[in-house]
Amino acid sequence: MNTYLERYAYPERFLSNEAQAHTTQIVVIPCYNEPDLLTSLQSLANCKPTKGHTEVITVINHGENASEEVIQRNQQTLEEAQAWASAQSLPHLSFEFIKVSNLPKKHAGVGLARKIGMDEAAYRLEILGKSKAPIICFDADSQCSENYLLEIEQYFQDYPKTNAASIHFEHPLEGDFPKQWYEAIEIYELHLRYYVNGLRYAQHPFAYETIGSSMVVRADIYQKQGGMNRRKAGEDFYFLHKIIPLGNFADITSCQVIPSPRPSDRVPFGTGKAVGEFLASGETQRMDSYHPEIFEELKVFIEKAYGFFKQPFGAVKEEMPAATQAFLVESKFEEELQKILKNSPNKKIFKQRFFQWFDGFRTLKYVHFLRDYQYPPIDLRSGVDKLFNLLEISQCQPAQQLESMRAYDRHLHYSPKLSNWD
Template sequence: MKNYILPFADTYFKRFQTGKSLIKEKPAEDLFLSIVIPAYNEDELCKSLQSILDCQLPEKSVEILVILNSSESSPTEIILKNRETYQKAKQFAKNNSTKRLKFCILNIENLPIKFAGVGLARKTGMDEALRRFNSINKPDGLIAGFDADALPEKKYLREIEVYFNENQNINAVSINFEHPIEGNKFSKEIYRNIINYELHLRYFVEAMRFANFPFAYHTIGSSFVVKADIYAKQGGMNRKKAGEDFYFLQKIIPLGNYGEINTTKVIPSPRISDRVPFGTGAAISKMIKNNTDDFGTYHFNAFILLKAFFADLDTYFDNFTLIRIPEPMKNFLTINNFVSDLEKIKANSPNLLIFRKRFFDWFNAFRLIKFLNYAHETYYQKEKVKIASEKLLKKYHPEINIPETEKELLLLYREIQTRLSF
């Protein structure tokens, strides 16, 4: 454990207006993991809580912080539903909380319209988790992101504990995830769509790894863990109404010492949702609305171009000529003032190692997505995820026989990303 002047996160709470403590009872002295679950208009919260209760217990204590939330403008029926869910979850917590596994249920109403949403709810819970770790001076306490409709594998809690015991230098991790792709709970249409959507997610990460992009990790809100002191140092969770997990993790991943836990998994829901404008639920809704199970993804040639651009990175330290860069990268770099920014990067880089770091501070995940979107507006057309996924396998994993169906492709991508940690 790092040495801190007690308590370690006071600076964070002085800097950011986080309000007062939401939970009066002091946490267990051996608390090692706090799981934060935002919930809004939720039908299956208690099922999710039961699935955590059914997990194999780790050696140290765990808390689950549920943040039911609604805004000043939330419809009356949702406010009433939240209150009903709150009462059910409170009863669940009363019946099932123990010293080693404690459920804390909160219902926060009338949040400001400007900020209300999943980002603020997740931030509220994660700030409270930080406050509780701060109260027992536990900078290496773990804060996990989770969703109210997700389910953990039974060994989820233990595998998190084992991983961080064995990798004490790690700041944060992404945990393996697998949407359900068959069964009776959802329609065949939803299962077909979630296969294509998850294949897109895995293709995107694998294509970034093919291009040697250093920050190629999954950023799923229900499957990440971060150390408390790192959470505080990076300014905590944001209040974005969607994509809060991606934006938050892109502050954490570039710090280094980021890992993956592939020995367990989280099972996110594939259900339709209108809670946020993008993400799994929104993607499935869009495919059903458009009457298609095809999810267009980034053209593989864009990643071939990225790979070539990154491959010459070290030469840019001494000499960079825009003329040699092919389109659409050349125009993208011009629009984004790369040449002048590169000179600043070089001027502040006494050696090649620092130059590489500063380069990817500039060409970070936000810039990479900005490039991909620009390239597909001006140069490439998005292609079917099955076709793009097959192209990537042929180039990046030529030894593997390519299966015929999207489902088999997804299972193969899962196997590759579980077996070959980044």
């Protein structure tokens, strides 16, 4: 057994049976106080058969401070799911359930639940000698297209060097929930896509969606990068931004995840929390977001930052816009640059080390710094209009903006153009 599984994985193994020998991928679902798990499991069961075997591991969990209502809900969910699974007869698909109770209050949450399931999946694949097989992250209130499992399996077989991927997602915009829920999720999804495509306009090499229900990672890469974190929210963002800088990261757009539009109070931030805040405010059709000038300034910064490799810090800084200069001072980048240069014998290593510093998290801090320093938020739909101009996407009515951006994302094979860096 390797170092990660021996020293850093969750210490307990829950499943006594081995995965089937011809398993090609494992889906992991964290489940807490979830009434709709069967809908998600049925969505996976409705998928087209995969060539190999797919295993689904659901981690039904609660913390030591959980209410009696949550504990009872989890037990009911487990019993219903086990009964449902025993009635299935799918040779290509099997369902396993882990129940974890009384997790420490400090760590109990979606990050730890994902970690428990993903560590279990990594262990089971290691036993089979299939450490390069993908571990797929899904959610207990999500659904998927019928080709979801098959397309992911095929992608990793066709492109075996792929380390990880983001799966195309589209929230439902109509259905049985209240109209306001769909209005809120539409504007929030537009905001998510606006931000990532703003980064893509700027040619940031790490501009990918980081949605927990829509990500997949090879088991060996999962272990190499230290596994899943235990964050109560944002675990997906922080996890993927350890993986993306390795390269060989992909967008899989030939299938899709359908996340729930429901509001949620289970995490301190994220999609469900944002929808809940929209509903509480009574404003579900409007949102302020980042000024597009921020993405234009970011583009200039990325284009000119290569100059730091050979030119004096002050000379290159003076070529930057004022807000970016202020950010570099605030971030004490000149000191960091000396460390980067000291360990960069060539421009390839310099690029790698620069973007280790200017990673996804620091880029978000940059965007927030420029927002507070010079570019206050503007109406999201106005920002999208301006970004469409920058990306040369045809203008459309506000109601069509999300579908236009979805279509753009489905057909875009993102490859940042950093010619002056290469």
